[in-house]
Amino acid sequence: xxxxxxxxxxxxxxxxxxxxxxxxxxxxxxxxxxxxxxxxxxxxxxxxxxxxxxxxxxxxxxxxxxxxxxxxxxxxxx
Amino acid sequence: xxxxxxxxxxxxxxxxxxxxxxxxxxxxxxxxxxxxxxxxxxxxxxxxxxxxxxxxxxxxxxxxxxxxxxxxxxxxxxxxxxxxxxxxxxxxxxxxxxxxxxxxxxxxxxxxxxxxxxxxxxxxxxxxxxxxxxxxxxxxxxxxxxxxxxxxxxxxxxxxxxxxxxxxxxxxxxxxxxxxxxxxxxxxxxxxxxxxxxxxxxxxxxxxxxx
Numbered sequence: 001x002x003x004x005x006x007x008x009x010x011x012x013x014x015x016x017x018x019x020x021x022x023x024x025x026x027x028x029x030x031x032x033x034x035x036x037x038x039x040x041x042x043x044x045x046x047x048x049x050x051x052x053x054x055x056x057x058x059x060x061x062x063x064x065x066x067x068x069x070x071x072x073x074x075x076x077x078x
Numbered sequence: 079x080x081x082x083x084x085x086x087x088x089x090x091x092x093x094x095x096x097x098x099x100x101x102x103x104x105x106x107x108x109x110x111x112x113x114x115x116x117x118x119x120x121x122x123x124x125x126x127x128x129x130x131x132x133x134x135x136x137x138x139x140x141x142x143x144x145x146x147x148x149x150x151x152x153x154x155x156x157x158x159x160x161x162x163x164x165x166x167x168x169x170x171x172x173x174x175x176x177x178x179x180x181x182x183x184x185x186x187x188x189x190x191x192x193x194x195x196x197x198x199x200x201x202x203x204x205x206x207x208x209x210x211x212x213x214x215x216x217x218x219x220x221x222x223x224x225x226x227x228x229x230x231x232x233x234x235x236x237x238x239x240x241x242x243x244x245x246x247x248x249x250x251x252x253x254x255x256x257x258x259x260x261x262x263x264x265x266x267x268x269x270x271x272x273x274x275x276x277x278x279x280x281x282x283x284x285x286x287x288x289x
Contacts, residue, residue: 017181017184018181021185060138063178065178066178
């Protein structure tokens, strides 16, 4: 079945305390000059009908009020 | 009057909610998440806990349970529904209440007594959650305030989670669905320091009686 990867992240403008915590930890590890860290999540799946993935994201995988999502079709799908 | 208290795998406050309902002088019974039959139920509590492990997002999976489908219909008919903590998250995910609950601003799980402002009343009720930061777009917040839908607010300097405009609880436009992060069901016996939680249950029951 066609594979897809879905990236979900907090919407622009919504405070992301996880991203901030990661960002604040970086200088102590010697990573300077990194900013605007946002932490989201990734869902991998195989779908018989990739056309329906948008609907799946809207209904369950993401909450469109607070999150953006991107669907990447893997293994060569157009 | 008979309350139904939902129970999902991962719920943990349903027993206290049952007792709270009974303390208001009503009857109450548990409703397993696979039940669809709300016959004889006059009001519903969606209790706190970690329904379905809170996987994906808090409340995201619970909203698709058979019991929640029945509760959505019940709410649509004007039936009173009270969502507490995880139950509030479930009601927001289900679109029965506006907004969403995000990770606490400081990333900590907070467990402490908070003062809430409800109209002219002040209530002392415990709050315990890691994802209680109420969020809605600014325009929606303005509208909620204009329509009197912000029913519970943390008192000044009591906001434990960074909620927008100190919002602790909201109701829907028709007033029969109410959700809040703090736990009124844990404040119904003088032994634990406050019985103010009873007023939350009574207010929801009264909203149903007026519908």
